[in-house]
Each structure stands twice: as C-alpha cells, then as structure tokens.
Amino acid sequence: MAGWLLQAEAKPKKPKKKSSARKTSGSSARAQLEAKKQAALKKQRAKASHKSPPSSRSGASPEPKSCPNMLGFDPCSPPPPYEELIVDYRDCLDRARKDAPGRDPKETCGNPPSKPEGGGDEMEYYYSLSNEEIVEMAVVDLEVPQSTIGMGPDPTWNKWGKAFVGHPYWFWVEGQTSVAPLTDNVGPLSVKLSATLESTTFSDGVSKTACQGAGTVYRRVQSNIGRPSPSCGMRFSEKGTKTITATAHWVVHWEIDGETGELDMPQTARRQVDVRELQSVNVEPPR
Known part of the structure; x- marks a missing residue:
C-alpha cells in the first residue's frame, strides 16, 4: 500500500523537447543582423514620416528651400x-x-x-524663353542703320533757306535698305538674322504719306521741277516751323532651330523745316 502511494505521488518527469533551432553559422548570423538593422531603419523612417510638417494644403506654409x-x-x-x-x-x-x-x-x-x-x-x-525673347537678345548685334530724312527740293538750295506752302516736296530716308544676314548665339541656341526696310511713313503733324521701301530720291534735273513725288510726297498747307517725322518700318527675319518668323523694328527720325508763303506783288511798269 505504501509502495503504491509512493508510486502515485511520484510525478513522472516530462521528456525534454528537442530544440528545432540549429546553430547558425557566421555568415547567416551577419545576415540576421543586417535584416534587423534594415527593419530598424524602416521603423525610424515610418516615425519620421508621421512627424513631418503639414503640407501647404493644410494651410501651413512649407519651409523655404535653401538650395x-x-x-x-x-x-x-x-x-x-x-x-x-x-x-x-x-x-x-x-x-x-x-x-x-x-x-x-x-x-x-x-x-x-x-x-x-x-x-x-x-x-x-x-x-x-520664347523665340521672340531670344530674338530680342540677339537683335542687339544686328546693326540696323539709323534713318536720316532726305527732302527735295531741299530748302538749303534756295537763297532764303525756306520751304514754301503749296509746293510739292519729295521725302525719303537716306542709307541702306537691308542688313546682310548674320548668325548670333544666345546661350546654347544659334539665331540667324537679317533685316529689310519694308516701308516708310512721313508726317508733318497735318499731312501724312507712306510708301514702300525708303521712298524716291529727288534728283536736281529740269524734269523734276514742280513735279510731285512718285512715292512719298507732301505739300505744306500752312506756314510755320514744321517737324517732319519719318518712321522707317524695318522687319527682322529670324530662324531658330528650323523655326522662322519676323520681328518689327521701327526706326524714327525727325527734321525741322521752316515753311513760308510766297506772295506775288503786281508792280506797274514805269511810264
């Protein structure tokens, strides 16, 4: 009986479980450490993203960039x-x-x-930049001539140095009417430029005339005396000091990377003219 009780009270020992884990080699241990490191970095990034400042949509202005x-x-x-x-x-x-x-x-x-x-x-x-902005930069090197007003008959040709009311006068602009093509560089871009004088407008504040190109030059020949200009001509309607304004309408032709276009580049010139009236006086012949 006592022996039976002793056997009943004695608890059987549980067998030890065999560990399924195997001893890791040196290379696999390093791989595990690297995996833990990457996991920790990923966790830190996740925390940082939650603490990032609100975007501009939330109403707060983002911090200015220093780059x-x-x-x-x-x-x-x-x-x-x-x-x-x-x-x-x-x-x-x-x-x-x-x-x-x-x-x-x-x-x-x-x-x-x-x-x-x-x-x-x-x-x-x-x-x-737009093509027009690039041309504006390049056109500085394109030397378009400044206009000078020609007038005929020129008042300096008579002994009074005056122009006269009602007389036909020719107007034109002196100098060249085209600029030879050139190539200019604006940064990495190559710009081809040329220019032509398309038309000219003359005005004395009262009358106005316009013509193609520069106008016709007056020649001091008998056939031109009293003859109106075939292109740009005016007659003064009143006496006084008149300011003649000439607007030469130059057009710049440009080409950039195969694209072409035009740019207006007007040039203005002025000239003052003293205008007088001619009066005839009837004189009786001596008796």
Missing part, C-alpha cells in the same frame, strides 16, 4: 533682368547714333550686356 536655383541665385528672387538691360542698351545705341552720326555707337555705350551665368543649368533657362 540655389538653376541660375545659382536664391530661389525666391527673380532671374537677372537681362531683358531690361538689353532694352536699355538698345536705347543707348539709338541715342548715340542720333547724337554722333557716323560714329560707332559702341564707343559710347560699350559692349552688349553679358548673358546670364551661374552655377546651374543655363540650357534650361534659355530653352524656357
């Missing part, structure tokens, strides 16, 4: 005002031609403004 833009300037500032410099330079050339005809205007205005440079992708900047 430079493609031209190497602060991204919040506008690109260099190169187009404005070009306009100012062209105005300077026009003034220099008027103030000192026959003199190279670059002696007064210097060379054209330098094109934008910077620590970025210039090609992206230039290719973002």
Whole structure:
C-alpha cells in the first residue's frame, strides 16, 4: 500500500523537447543582423514620416528651400533682368547714333550686356524663353542703320533757306535698305538674322504719306521741277516751323532651330523745316 502511494505521488518527469533551432553559422548570423538593422531603419523612417510638417494644403506654409536655383541665385528672387538691360542698351545705341552720326555707337555705350551665368543649368533657362525673347537678345548685334530724312527740293538750295506752302516736296530716308544676314548665339541656341526696310511713313503733324521701301530720291534735273513725288510726297498747307517725322518700318527675319518668323523694328527720325508763303506783288511798269 505504501509502495503504491509512493508510486502515485511520484510525478513522472516530462521528456525534454528537442530544440528545432540549429546553430547558425557566421555568415547567416551577419545576415540576421543586417535584416534587423534594415527593419530598424524602416521603423525610424515610418516615425519620421508621421512627424513631418503639414503640407501647404493644410494651410501651413512649407519651409523655404535653401538650395540655389538653376541660375545659382536664391530661389525666391527673380532671374537677372537681362531683358531690361538689353532694352536699355538698345536705347543707348539709338541715342548715340542720333547724337554722333557716323560714329560707332559702341564707343559710347560699350559692349552688349553679358548673358546670364551661374552655377546651374543655363540650357534650361534659355530653352524656357520664347523665340521672340531670344530674338530680342540677339537683335542687339544686328546693326540696323539709323534713318536720316532726305527732302527735295531741299530748302538749303534756295537763297532764303525756306520751304514754301503749296509746293510739292519729295521725302525719303537716306542709307541702306537691308542688313546682310548674320548668325548670333544666345546661350546654347544659334539665331540667324537679317533685316529689310519694308516701308516708310512721313508726317508733318497735318499731312501724312507712306510708301514702300525708303521712298524716291529727288534728283536736281529740269524734269523734276514742280513735279510731285512718285512715292512719298507732301505739300505744306500752312506756314510755320514744321517737324517732319519719318518712321522707317524695318522687319527682322529670324530662324531658330528650323523655326522662322519676323520681328518689327521701327526706326524714327525727325527734321525741322521752316515753311513760308510766297506772295506775288503786281508792280506797274514805269511810264
């Protein structure tokens, strides 16, 4: 009996489970460590994404970027005002031609403004411009002549130095009527340019006349005396000091990467003329 009780109270020992895990080699241990590392990094990225600042859609403004833009300037500032410099330079050339005809205007205005440079992708900047903007940059190197008004019969030919009311006068602009083709580079782009004088308009503030090209030059020959101009002619209707304004309508023809077009480039010139009236007086012959 006692032996039976002893056997009943004695709990059988559970057999030890054999571990299914095998000893890992050195290479597989390193692989497990790398996997744990990647998992930890992934967890950190997930946390960071939850803590990122709200986008502009939520109403909060994003933090300003500190990286430079493609031209190497602060991204919040506008690109260099190169187009404005070009306009100012062209105005300077026009003034220099008027103030000192026959003199190279670059002696007064210097060379054209330098094109934008910077620590970025210039090609992206230039290719973002329209063809018209590129031509505006290149046309500075196209020397379109400044207009000078010709008039015939010229008032300086008579002893009074005056023009007269009612007399037919011819008007034209002096100089060449075309500019030879040239090729200019604007950044990475090649621009072919040429120019022709298409038409000219003359006005004295009262009368107005227009003609193709530059007008017809008056020749001092007997057959032209009192003859109206075959193209651009006017008669003064009243006396006084008149300002003749000539607008030469130049057209620039351009080609960029196979595309072609035209750009108007008017040139203006002025000339003052003193106009008087001729009066006839009847004088009785001596008796």
